[in-house]
Amino acid sequence: MEIHEALYTTRMMRRLRPDPIPLDTQARILDAAVRAPNGGNTQRWHFLVVDEPDLKRELAQLFRQGRAVEYEKFATGAGPMAAAAPGANLTQHAETMRRMKGSGDYLADHFEEVPLLLFVFAIDDLGGANIFPAIWSILLAARAEGVGGVMTMVLRNFEDRVNELLGVPVAEGWTMSAMLALGYPRGKWGVAANRRPVQEVSSRNRWGTAFGIDVPAPLWPHDYLAPAVASAG
Numbered sequence: 385m386e387i388h389e390a391l392y393t394t395r396m397m398r399r400l401r402p403d404p405i406p407l408d409t410q411a412r413i414l415d416a417a418v419r420a421p422n423g424g425n426t427q428r429w430h431f432l433v434v435d436e437p438d439l440k441r442e443l444a445q446l447f448r449q450g451r452a453v454e455y456e457k458f459a460t461g462a463g464p465m466a467a468a469a470p471g472a473n474l475t476q477h478a479e480t481m482r483r484m485k486g487s488g489d490y491l492a493d494h495f496e497e498v499p500l501l502l503f504v505f506a507i508d509d510l511g512g513a514n515i516f517p518a519i520w521s522i523l524l525a526a527r528a529e530g531v532g533g534v535m536t537m538v539l540r541n542f543e544d545r546v547n548e549l550l551g552v553p554v555a556e557g558w559t560m561s562a563m564l565a566l567g568y569p570r571g572k573w574g575v576a577a578n579r580r581p582v583q584e585v586s587s588r589n590r591w592g593t594a595f596g597i598d599v600p601a602p603l604w605p606h607d608y609l610a611p612a613v614a615s616a617g
């Protein structure tokens with residue numbers, strides 16, 4: 385797959401088919417992920433996949449409880465995952481949140497059917513900085529295989545219980561950074577278009593000074609590297 389297609393169309397997919405992800409596909413995804421940058425190349429990461437039905441059932445209960453906790457926070461509109469960015473269009477933001485709740489409800493209701501749960505652990509992930517490149521590589525590599533998914537941190541609400549269920553050696557310092565629900569999507573891949581455009585979220589030299597070029601619509605697939613944009617880089 386061409387890199388821009390992967391970058392533009394790797395969206396969070398929450399409606400997943402139960403079909404299993406073959407082991408060789410899983411291997412390709414993780415083999416790509418371990419190439420990700422990480423501080424000092426210490427590779428203090430561990431990827432734990434769960435496909436055992438009984439374990440998934442237990443995790444599903446926790447996921448649904450955790451989601452209820454998250455939605456209580458959402459209801460106040462506060463917190464890092466619900467508060468709109470300064471200057472954002474609040475109507476658009478509310479619509480995004482509404483849609484996300486719809487697909488999130490689907491995931492919660494069908495959690496047991498997700499073919500593969502991938503827990504990512506790290507020792508001191510530096511606020512996520514040390515592990516999110518690998519997580520994004522997982523999602524991109526999965527995209528190249530036609531596998532979709534979503535990263536969530538919901539189960540961190542029950543970290544101790546999850547660690548116990550999965551036998552995590554917490555004494556060594558391992559903590560859960562995120563969990564990815566992975567599977568073949570029911571829906572179609574599309575460009576992640578619900579984003580504020582470059583000129584609204586970028587500046588040049590001083591905060592708030594125009595970036596220098598407007599990007600009114602996603603540049604891929606039609607205009608990628610159109611001369612006007614290419615010369616601005």
Ligand SMILES: Cc1cc2nc3c(=O)[nH]c(=O)nc-3n(C[C@H](O)[C@H](O)[C@H](O)COP(=O)(O)O)c2cc1C
Pocket residue numbers: 394395396397398484488534535536537538576577578
């Ligand atoms: C740190 C982080 C935590 C996230 N947590 C959740 C989550 O708990 N549940 C969920 O459904 N999506 C979660 N997401 C996915 C975002 O909701 C998603 O990337 C965003 O809404 C944009 O949607 P799109 O990628 O499909 O365009 C998370 C993403 C990040 C980066």
